[in-house]
Structures are given as C-alpha cells and as structure tokens.
Amino acid sequence: MAYSSFLNLAPSVLIISLSLLLLPHQPFASTRALFFPPNDDDYGPPQPVGICSAAVTIHGYKCQEFQVTTDDGYILSVQRIPEGRAGGGGGGPPVLLQHGVLV
Numbered sequence: 001m002a003y004s005s006f007l008n009l010a011p012s013v014l015i016i017s018l019s020l021l022l023l024p025h026q027p028f029a030s031t032r033a034l035f036f037p038p039n040d041d042d043y044g045p046p047q048p049v050g051i052c053s054a055a056v057t058i059h060g061y062k063c064q065e066f067q068v069t070t071d072d073g074y075i076l077s078v079q080r081i082p083e084g085r086a087g088g089g090g091g092g093p094p095v096l097l098q099h100g101v102l103v
Contacts, residue, residue, distance in 0.1 A: 052079050060085040 052063030056079070064080040 050077065050079075056081060 050065045052065045056063040061081050062083055064082060066078045066080070068076045068078050070076065
C-alpha cells in the first residue's frame with residue numbers, strides 16, 4: 001500500500017525537484033544563450049563613434065575628436081582634421097565650421 005502511494009507521488013516530486021534546480025538558471029529572455037553562448041562576432045564590426053569616425057575617416061582623412069566642457073557646464077564635441085588625405089598638413093588657413101541655430 002505504501003509502495004503504490006509512493007509510486008503515484010514520485011513523478012510529482014521529480015518534476016518539482018527538477019523545477020527548483022533548473023528554473024533559477026534558466027535565462028528568461030532567451031533559451032538561445034543556453035546552447036549558443038553570445039560571441040562578439042555575432043554583432044559585426046564595432047560601430048563608429050562620433051562624427052570623425054562616422055563621416056571623415058571613412059573618406060581617408062585623419063581626424064581628432066575632443067570633448068570640451070565650457071565654464072557654464074555645456075559639453076561640446078570639437079573635431080579637428082590635422083592634414084589632408086595625402087598628408088602634409090599645415091600651410092592652409094584654419095577653417096571653423098559651426099552648426100546650430102543663430103538667434
């Protein structure tokens with residue numbers, strides 16, 4: 001009698017024990033992470049950061065980018081192209097390009 005009641009209860013005990021053991025380790029967002037750990041190559045090459053990388057260096061120019069904080073707390077990004085594609089910078093007049101709304 002006791003043996004037959006144990007056999008009836010065994011599947012439930014097994015399911016509950018496995019659930020308690022495995023559920024905390026289950027990634028809730030995706031089960032792909034269980035079988036295929038994330039790899040940096042999955043996301044392609046690193047994306048360019050800033051104006052210089054996105055618009056200037058892809059055309060063969062060298063570019064420098066600086067973060068400047070003004071006295072009143074504004075954070076500005078300043079870009080500098082030190083030389084042309086063929087090299088040999090200097091000699092030409094400096095050019096300041098500004099984008100914004102003039103009030």
